[in-house]
Amino acid sequence: MGKKLSGSDxxxxxxxxxxxxxxxxTGTNIAQKANVSRQVIVQDISLLKAQNxxxxxxxxxxxxIQQKQEKKPFYKVIACQHKAEETRExxxxxxxxxxxxxxxxxxxPIYGDLEASVMVSNRAEVDQFxxxxxxxxxxxxxxxxxxxxxxxxxxxxxxKLEQAEQALHDRGFIVQ
Numbered sequence: 001m002g003k004k005l006s007g008s009d010x011x012x013x014x015x016x017x018x019x020x021x022x023x024x025x026t027g028t029n030i031a032q033k034a035n036v037s038r039q040v041i042v043q044d045i046s047l048l049k050a051q052n053x054x055x056x057x058x059x060x061x062x063x064x065i066q067q068k069q070e071k072k073p074f075y076k077v078i079a080c081q082h083k084a085e086e087t088r089e090x091x092x093x094x095x096x097x098x099x100x101x102x103x104x105x106x107x108x109p110i111y112g113d114l115e116a117s118v119m120v121s122n123r124a125e126v127d128q129f130x131x132x133x134x135x136x137x138x139x140x141x142x143x144x145x146x147x148x149x150x151x152x153x154x155x156x157x158x159x160k161l162e163q164a165e166q167a168l169h170d171r172g173f174i175v176q
Contacts, residue, residue, distance in 0.1 A: 024061030097164035
């Protein structure tokens with residue numbers, strides 16, 4: 001553990017750590033590096049987001065979304081329906097085509113639109129995501145809507161999105 005930094009210096013350090021990391025960083029890991037509590041890091045992340053830093057919270061930790069000048073990715077929202085126990089299979093069908101699942105969203109009858117970050121791009125990340133859900137005994141959002149949900153999917157080529165959607169369609173996971 002290092003010395004405690006001022007709030008401003010700590011937030012600068014958090015941005016530096018996140019931008020230099022290729023993997024998500026947990027709040028606990030950042031807190032240990034900064035010699036503060038995880039709750040302080042949660043507050044710092046909120047302040048950084050309010051200052052328009054492109055930080056997202058994923059199931060694996062915080063990510064700083066690098067603003068690259070390269071070709072912009074392609075996005076598509078797909079409507080799916082399946083049972084909770086088929087979630088791993090659904091996500092595999094998507095990531096196996098070189099596509100990232102950005103989020104899941106539902107239209108809840110009381111709360112309106114609910115969205116959660118997923119951010120999985122390969123089978124290992126899918127396995128981690130599903131394992132976290134199982135370990136916490138947390139329900140999938142689709143359980144609130146008879147299996148109907150949307151995913152925002154991202155790829156560097158539009159044809160990858162189309163192939164992933166076709167695979168889901170062939171499996172019967174796309175809402176008609």
